[in-house]
Amino acid sequence: MAEVPDSPWPVRLAREVTHGAALAPWDGVALVGGSPGWSDLAVSGPDPLLVSARLDATSELPPEGYTLRLWAAADGHRRLDVVAGTPAGLRHAYRTARAVVRSAWAVTTTITDWPSVRRRGFLDCYYGPSWSEADRRTLIVEAAGWGMNAYCYGPSGDPHIGAGWRQPYSAAKRAEFARLVALGAEHGVEICWRVSPSAPLAPEAGMVLSDQAETDLLLTRIDDVLDTGVGTILLAFDDVENGLFHEADRRAFGADPHPVAAAHARLATVVAAHLATRGANLVLCPIRYWGTEPDAYNSRLTELVADTPVPIEFCWTGPRVTSTWITAADAAGGARRHPGHPLFLWDNYPVNDWDGFDPSTGAPARRRLFLGAIEGRSAEVGPYLGSYLINCGAEPLPCLPALATAAQWSWNPEAHDAGAAWQAVLDHYDGVDGGLAHLAALGSTSPLHLLPPHPLAVAVLGYLADTRDAAEVRALVDATRRRLRTVPETLALHRWVADIGFQLDAAESAVVVIEAFRTGDVAAFAEAAQWLAERRHQLDAPFPAAVLDGVLVPLIERGRGLAGGPIPTHDV
Incomplete structure (x- = not known):
């Protein structure tokens, strides 16, 4: 078997499409033409699918371009044929092929595609610690x-x-x-x-x-x-x-x-x-x-x-x-x-x-x-x-x-x-519970986005203006906190989740302090006031995560103002 000088994605695609079938690295791989390597590489899996990827340097496709066709052969097999002018085109075809064989399995589909911008990517040219x-x-x-x-x-x-x-x-x-x-x-x-x-x-x-x-x-x-x-x-x-x-x-x-x-x-x-x-x-x-x-x-x-x-x-x-x-x-x-x-x-x-x-x-x-x-x-x-x-x-x-x-x-x-x-x-x-989308909605306005009003932000502003009640704010804080727990771990967002969660806890404690002050509930006031006072250094941090464009800050500060300083807890 001729050596394939790049990752043979037709093998991977056949394995994925055939529900993870345990194909050995070269099971079902055959050279369809006379050229070794990427030219005329085909893979046949146990399900009726034949994947063919052909590198044609004479094609008129733009750099990184490809043509992909999914169709039904006379023998009943589904065929996926890909032609590209460069190995890069074959790589891009793989991304499209994965989607096509799932969404258009029974449909004859032809796609010709290439990128509009020649160089596309990312920089890590920021001020701060290196990755x-x-x-x-x-x-x-x-x-x-x-x-x-x-x-x-x-x-x-x-x-x-x-x-x-x-x-x-x-x-x-x-x-x-x-x-x-x-x-x-x-x-x-x-x-x-x-x-x-x-x-x-x-x-x-x-x-x-x-x-x-x-x-x-x-x-x-x-x-x-x-x-x-x-x-x-x-x-x-x-x-x-x-x-x-x-x-x-x-x-x-x-x-x-x-x-x-x-x-x-x-x-x-x-x-x-x-x-x-x-x-x-x-x-x-x-x-x-x-x-x-x-x-x-x-x-x-x-x-x-x-x-x-x-x-x-x-x-x-x-x-x-x-x-x-x-x-x-x-x-x-x-x-x-x-x-x-x-x-x-x-x-x-x-x-x-x-x-x-x-x-x-x-x-x-x-x-x-x-x-x-x-x-x-x-x-x-x-x-x-x-x-x-x-x-x-x-x-x-x-x-x-x-x-x-x-x-x-x-x-x-x-x-x-x-x-x-x-x-x-x-x-x-994102996970099935939508935690990433929820976290994004809790963030702050960016140079590219003016976020729509979040229900919690609306409720907090209303509460501070005496047009919304405490129960609504606490219910929304609790719902927001529960949804934060569904943020996927794959994007390493734990620091932000913890910081936002802390501010939600502080906002809830502030509401308890304010309502207990209004009603004269001494026990509830003392417990929530002590919680805020003991965390004064963390709450005084100069640059916490900006949550909901800072809407929680005046609520927390109102509660802290009522709470006063902490009661010492040391023994004598």
């Missing part, structure tokens, strides 16, 4: 399962990204990159590495852009990463102060009409020339990576990198750093800033590192959890894009709902249905 390797591996596999094909590594928690760029990675870290590249190759996901040599968090440690020795050292660091198999470099100047930190750079580039653009262009052209010799790609993130109107910096930068030997994509986040809407007019404006260069849409959602900082540590203190679908991106944006990647946050698994809906939008923006995309997420990740 683990296991986290990255999980998200790469999940992203591939939704049809994405790109991942960009670049967390600020890795010092080699910024101020420590001069230091080589350890052998262990390079081995990790190699493992990620191998995993990406298995699942059709390209790995990108971001570097910010101007070190926005520590500009004094940033690169002297006019210094050839510094430039050569950066190319060595880039080679270290490329040697692990990484195929794209993202050279980033985002969040750098709009000026040149080092005196040597101010002298070297001061005569240019825009010295900062000239400095950045010099490094970009040198890096691009070097990447051309390595067969790698370059993405460039300018200082002003948002907006729809040309500006002096971007105009000069684009002019100076016009003749690089490898095409450069320019990072752009839309009209704002975090964009609520991105229209066709916005994308056209973004493209006019960099004529001749595709846009790399760096969508700053669901990243939440901007949402407050702990004053005691200066570290991000994330208050809002963004679980909702990608919305507000016009279907007409797609043609302007070379890449579309969402920026994830410090907690990787809770980013998966947004990632899944972003994958669906970027595959075919014109046919995208946000409601259907969100339902697909719930079907995949």
